[in-house]
Amino acid sequence: MCGIAGLYTKTDALRSQLGLHLAAMLQQLSDRGPDSAGVAFYRDPAPDGWCKISVHSPAQTPGWDELADALARRFGDASLTGVRATHATFVVAAAADEVQAWLRAEHPHLTLMSAGQTIEIYKEAGLPTDFVRRFDLAAIEGSHALGHTRMATESRVTTEHSHPFSTGLDLCLVHNGSLSNHNRLRSVLRKEGIHFQTDNDSEVAAGYLTWRMAQGATLEQALEGCLEDLDGFYTFAVGTADGFAVLRDPIACKPAVMAETDEWVAMASEYRAIAVLPGAEDAVSWEPVPGRVYSWGTALVA
Amino acid sequence: MAAPETTPAAALSFDLRADSVRDLNRRLHGPEATGRIRVVNPDGRHALAVGVDAECEVEIEGHVGYYCAGMNKRATIRVRGNCGVGVAENMMSGQVIVEGSASQAAGATARGGLLVIHGDASARCGISLKGADIVVRGSVGHMSGFMAQSGCLVVCGDAGEALGDSLYEARLYVRGTVAGLGADCVQKEMREEHVTQLRELLAAADVEADPSQFTRYGSARQLYNFKIDNVGVY
Amino acid sequence: MSVTGNGHNGTPRGWQPGLRESATFDRDTIADIQRAAREGIYDIRGFGAKRRVPHFDDLLFLGASVSRYPLEGYRERCATDVTIGTRFASEPIHLDIPITIAGMSFGALSGQAKEALGRGASEVGTSTTTGDGGMTPEEREHSTKLVYQLLPSRYGMNPDDLRRADAIEIVVGQGAKPGGGGMLLGHKISDRVAEMRDLPKGIDQRSACRHPDWTGPDDLEIKIQELREITDWRIPIYIKVGATRTYFDVALAVKAGADAIVLDGMQGGTAATQDVFIEHVGIPILAAIPQAVESLIELDMHRKVQLIVSGGIRTGADVAKALALGADAVSIGVAALIALGDNAPEHDAQYAEIGSAAGYYDDWQAGRDPAGISTQEPELAARLDPVVGGRRLANYLRTLTLETQTLARACGKSHVHNLEPEDLVALTIEASAMAKVPLAGTNWIPGLSPLT
Numbered sequence: 001m002c003g004i005a006g007l008y009t010k011t012d013a014l015r016s017q018l019g020l021h022l023a024a025m026l027q028q029l030s031d032r033g034p035d036s037a038g039v040a041f042y043r044d045p046a047p048d049g050w051c052k053i054s055v056h057s058p059a060q061t062p063g064w065d066e067l068a069d070a071l072a073r074r075f076g077d078a079s080l081t082g083v084r085a086t087h088a089t090f091v092v093a094a095a096a097d098e099v100q101a102w103l104r105a106e107h108p109h110l111t112l113m114s115a116g117q118t119i120e121i122y123k124e125a126g127l128p129t130d131f132v133r134r135f136d137l138a139a140i141e142g143s144h145a146l147g148h149t150r151m152a153t154e155s156r157v158t159t160e161h162s163h164p165f166s167t168g169l170d171l172c173l174v175h176n177g178s179l180s181n182h183n184r185l186r187s188v189l190r191k192e193g194i195h196f197q198t199d200n201d202s203e204v205a206a207g208y209l210t211w212r213m214a215q216g217a218t219l220e221q222a223l224e225g226c227l228e229d230l231d232g233f234y235t236f237a238v239g240t241a242d243g244f245a246v247l248r249d250p251i252a253c254k255p256a257v258m259a260e261t262d263e264w265v266a267m268a269s270e271y272r273a274i275a276v277l278p279g280a281e282d283a284v285s286w287e288p289v290p291g292r293v294y295s296w297g298t299a300l301v302a
Numbered sequence: 303m304a305a306p307e308t309t310p311a312a313a314l315s316f317d318l319r320a321d322s323v324r325d326l327n328r329r330l331h332g333p334e335a336t337g338r339i340r341v342v343n344p345d346g347r348h349a350l351a352v353g354v355d356a357e358c359e360v361e362i363e364g365h366v367g368y369y370c371a372g373m374n375k376r377a378t379i380r381v382r383g384n385c386g387v388g389v390a391e392n393m394m395s396g397q398v399i400v401e402g403s404a405s406q407a408a409g410a411t412a413r414g415g416l417l418v419i420h421g422d423a424s425a426r427c428g429i430s431l432k433g434a435d436i437v438v439r440g441s442v443g444h445m446s447g448f449m450a451q452s453g454c455l456v457v458c459g460d461a462g463e464a465l466g467d468s469l470y471e472a473r474l475y476v477r478g479t480v481a482g483l484g485a486d487c488v489q490k491e492m493r494e495e496h497v498t499q500l501r502e503l504l505a506a507a508d509v510e511a512d513p514s515q516f517t518r519y520g521s522a523r524q525l526y527n528f529k530i531d532n533v534g535v536y
Numbered sequence: 537m538s539v540t541g542n543g544h545n546g547t548p549r550g551w552q553p554g555l556r557e558s559a560t561f562d563r564d565t566i567a568d569i570q571r572a573a574r575e576g577i578y579d580i581r582g583f584g585a586k587r588r589v590p591h592f593d594d595l596l597f598l599g600a601s602v603s604r605y606p607l608e609g610y611r612e613r614c615a616t617d618v619t620i621g622t623r624f625a626s627e628p629i630h631l632d633i634p635i636t637i638a639g640m641s642f643g644a645l646s647g648q649a650k651e652a653l654g655r656g657a658s659e660v661g662t663s664t665t666t667g668d669g670g671m672t673p674e675e676r677e678h679s680t681k682l683v684y685q686l687l688p689s690r691y692g693m694n695p696d697d698l699r700r701a702d703a704i705e706i707v708v709g710q711g712a713k714p715g716g717g718g719m720l721l722g723h724k725i726s727d728r729v730a731e732m733r734d735l736p737k738g739i740d741q742r743s744a745c746r747h748p749d750w751t752g753p754d755d756l757e758i759k760i761q762e763l764r765e766i767t768d769w770r771i772p773i774y775i776k777v778g779a780t781r782t783y784f785d786v787a788l789a790v791k792a793g794a795d796a797i798v799l800d801g802m803q804g805g806t807a808a809t810q811d812v813f814i815e816h817v818g819i820p821i822l823a824a825i826p827q828a829v830e831s832l833i834e835l836d837m838h839r840k841v842q843l844i845v846s847g848g849i850r851t852g853a854d855v856a857k858a859l860a861l862g863a864d865a866v867s868i869g870v871a872a873l874i875a876l877g878d879n880a881p882e883h884d885a886q887y888a889e890i891g892s893a894a895g896y897y898d899d900w901q902a903g904r905d906p907a908g909i910s911t912q913e914p915e916l917a918a919r920l921d922p923v924v925g926g927r928r929l930a931n932y933l934r935t936l937t938l939e940t941q942t943l944a945r946a947c948g949k950s951h952v953h954n955l956e957p958e959d960l961v962a963l964t965i966e967a968s969a970m971a972k973v974p975l976a977g978t979n980w981i982p983g984l985s986p987l988t
Contacts, residue, residue: 001754001788028346032754034791151754151791154784178752233751252425252444253751255387255405269754271386271405272346272367281364285384287405287424289462290444327765348758353695353766369749369762373695387758388749392693407749411690413734429748430690432734449744451734468742470735526739527722528577 002163003029003149004174006237006244006267007277008296009142014263018043019140021277023132025266026147028273030128033149036162037131038123040172040239043142044081045118051096051169052081054089054113054120055103056159064088067107074102085134086159087113087122096169111160111197116170118241123148123162144297146239148174155200165203167194168210170241175202176269177254179232205230209238223247223293237267243297252290259285265296312361313337318344330354335377346386351379354396368405371398374415390417393434406443409436412453418507425462428455431472437507447474447519448484456503458511466519474519475500477511483519490520568811578812580719582644582900582910584712584805584848584870589820591803591848592857594967595960596976599946607945614941615951618865620842621703621772621795624764628772628795629681629703631865632661633937634952635855637929638800638846638869639685639705639776641667643720643729644807644900645873646917647674648925649909652876654678655922656929660937665705665867668718668743669732671697678926683774686763688744689718691733695766703796704763705774706756708785711804711847714778714818717743719808724903726912753788760793774798779824779847780817786831790841798867799828801847805870807910808901821847821858823970826957829862838862839953852939859940860955861971868936875932876925877907 005025009015018041026037046052055067064080068090071078077093092099096115103112114121122135128149132138148163155161164172182201185208190196194207208229212222219240226236226247235254238245246267248256257271261279267288268274274285288294314334316326318341326341327349335356341363344350348367351360355375362370365383375394384402393412400408403421410426412434419427422440431450441459448464450472460478467484473496474487483489492514500513548557557563568579600606607614621628637657642650644667651674657664663681666672670692671684684701686693698704709715720729720741730737750759760773775789776798789797801821806814825845832838845858846867858866870878877883881894886906892899900910908920944952947959961976962968968975969982 001752003754031757151788152784153753153788154781176752176754252406253746255755257386257405270346270367271365271384272348275346275365285365286403287443290425323765324769328768331768349762349765352762353698355695368755368758372762373698373766375695387755391749392690392695394694410749411693413694426748430744432690448748449742525742526736528740 001032001151001153001178002174002176003033003269003273004163004176004235004237004267005029005147005269005273006145006174006239006246007147008144008243008265009263010265011263015143016141018142018145019137021264022140022145022147023137024276025268025273026128026132026137026149028276029147029149029269032269033151034127035152035157036123036125036150036159037128037148038121038150038162038164038174039135039137039145039147040114040119040121040164040166040174041140041142041145042118042170042239042241043120043140046091047093050077050091050093051099051115052089052091052117052120053096053099053103053115054087054122056087056111056113056123058086058109058159062086062088062110067110070106071099075099082120084122084136086124087135089120114164114166114172116166116241118143119166119170119172119239121164121166121172123164124159125157125162144239144243146172146174146237146244153178153201155198158198160197161200163202164239165200165206167196167203167206168213170239171206171210171213172239173202173206173209174237174239175205175234176256177232177234177249179205179230179234181231185229201232205234205236219245220293220295227291235269240297243295245293245295246288247293248288248290250291256288257285258288258294259283311338312340314339316341318342318347318350323347323349326350327352330356330358330360330377344383348386351377354379365402374398384421389419390415390434393417403440404438408438409434412436416503416506418509422459427457428453428472431455435503435506437503437509439509441478444481445484447472447487450474454499454503456500456507456516458509466521468525469519469521471521473499475513475516476519477516480517480519486522486525487519488522490518492516492518578810580721580808580901581811581814581898582805582807583814583898584803585815586898587815589803590822590964590967590970591820592822592854594822594963595857595971595973596963597856597860597943597947597959598961599943600948604948606948607950609942609945612945613950614945616937616941618842618953620774620844620865623772623795623837623841624793625703625770625772625795627702627770629663629683631663631681633933634859634865634940635849635933635936636662636683636844636865636867637664637872638798638804638867639665639667639683639707639710640869640873641669641718641720641807642672642675643667643669643724643733643912644910646908646911646920647672647728648917648920648922649873649876650675651678651922652920652925652929653872654682655926656872656875656933657681659926659930660933662933663702666701668720669729670694671701672732676700678922685776687718688747689733690748691718691735698763699767701771703772703774704767705776705798706760706763706794707776708756709778709780709800710776710806711778711800711802711818711821712806713809713813714780714802715745716809716813716817717745719743719806719901721808721901721903724901724912729912753792757792772796774844776800778802778804778817779819779821782819782824782827783831786828786843787835790832790835790837794841796842796844796864797828798844798846799824799863800867801845803848804846805873820970821845822967825858825861825863826970826972832862839864852936852941853943855936855940856943856952856955857960859944859952860959861957861973864953871932872929873909875929876909876920877928878905878909880907883907 075094179201182204352372425443444462464484466487772795802818842864883906
């Protein structure tokens, strides 16, 4: 049970304020998700042929520079592009899956939070207001972002159990609700080669999307597959390189509000998280209907 | 909608960026709840003007969160914006007017009074209705009128899937298309008494519409006592 | 379930040498399958789970001896008071004894029964709880402390009763049917019940299993906020759950903002639901209490968010053991009705007329109760004198309290809340694992510590 938020910018001015506004949205969603918080920002693309990764370390002195050197040695070129609290981002001259495999083998105590061209995921246990401050969200710019505040239902409160979950390149998912058939589905997906870090139900949904898309489905088709293959209650927001998508289950008990102005498209669990955005009073707002995929992005039509 | 008239100055005013929701509700529960009361900058906050039991007029300028006007008695509460889940839930009497759109469970379990929504209402409008009247100028979402026991739901626009599922004795009037009827909900004949009731409701809601364009839906009453042959519906 | 008669020496009736009954398809099971084939509907009944499950009987107290010293009865106090709702409410509920009356509806019970419960509870300084039909004037009048339930159906819900209540109990579920909704069959929907519930008289009531305007603890938090605003933050708000994934449910109830949690084990009673639901869903209260307490301790909320447990509480031994495991209070339902006269031998002839017998009667859904408790028929209900019933309940509650104090004093406790898990041992491996107390004579708790 949680709060979710998504913000897609349409202007350069908004791009520079992306983190500031997402942080304000997360503060409003803190009551419904006090256990942990997480964000996925899409920004600052890695060079062609390179990938960007976001890594978490529980250690006090994580040795990020040493890790950058080790990556460079292994893959030819790599650099540390940023450090925020317990996370760091790197760009590496290699394909993401090779870097993932190397990290799992050589540095199993590190957690790979995200991989792709533009995505950066940061997530941590603790109050959302603390998270916003520790990760200096207000300073982050980018094209679009997803955020999540968590009220843990059946799995533990840890960094790894927080959302967003990323099981594919530049792909991430945040979830409000509770799935009921995720355990069996996790076993099936594991056999299909999807890797899971936790016993969290939302991570299974993320893995399902990755699996369907690896088999050739578009994001829309994969999300429509959720309606058939996932059981339970959900409002999903999915981040992609292009933008984001929203889907509610057919019963649609968990909330979702959408709004749009000339400057942005936003989605949140409660309207008060949208109310903090500039021009919200004049935004067109609506509620996504159950069982229909909504998507926004540079390449997609709203 | 009638053009705004010049109205008398508000007896009481709240700015929710300075005043607390607790303070607003506490004072609405006391002797100051009389005449016109104005609330600005709601910013989507929850539980505004809940549990009011007084003949006063509360005007809220902006969008509100969940349960606005919950359990209202006697007051007239107007939201000049959209509202979140459960507006006027369990209302007992009085009027709640939403000038924008309503989220899910609008008028849930409401027992009396009139709820008017000028925009749309989303899923489960009038769920478990227990005697109140709801008039929606726009459309309503799926599962509207679910287990509605008594009262009326009037929809000038369309209705979503599973309208009136598991309906008891509430009356549903819909002018537009119905995506699908729920279990035990059937189309019924519009007789003179229904046309009269509908006309009165539309007038009370200050909504212009021709009653003859509406279709009435009600319970087939097949689920009132368990019969094994209905097992497919359960 | 059909009644199986035994001969005087325990030999099943009809048995001859050479006949062997199946443990899987015993005669009760055969009767049930044949009933289903005849009627085409699941068996609906009242009462709680009847099969044996690990329970408080499988735990024993370690009374004082040489290493510990007992308290004298009478002179040396053993206090029993408890306050519920200290977290947020400005008017928490003070109870003289840690035993409350659980939620049971007018509709399921007669008006006389509700009045008797109110009288008895008030006499000893404890609370009663409304049920799935709303608050009756008699109950409010006769209960000095009344907890008002908010259920998925919202029958009779109104803000005046909300403000007249001493506490609000948001019912997510109950032990007999976690995940199920209320049920009342047509013959119990009398004129008065129909009016209170806004239903046509004589129909079979269908009830929702989810609340109409919130789903999930994140939205429950907002609903609680609304209820507090309506009642000006005066009164405590409880959340009631049937025991299933208790560890998580308790944590979520705390996060949603509950003042107290009511935890009902699978043995908890009901007026009417499917037999399969009663017997096969939910966990024993013995297994649920340690999960709840662990969750509260982890959140630093033990004794700050009070825990009231129910489901098969019968004697002061059960009360004491529940408190020792970490509960703040217990609630009784079935036992209270039995105290009023349910299943009493003096009605045996009338039970026989309706196909039952004293000690077996569980057809509370049928509304033909000879004791006048689970019925709406005026002549039957009139058999229960509320004043007499109230006195009987008060007697029973006093007995429970004295028994609890006796055991607590024997363990050296001057307040029943000072009972702790270390005062208990288990007789069976299952009970040890569930209650997380050692097997008697050992240090062993299966799953928690090595065998020494």
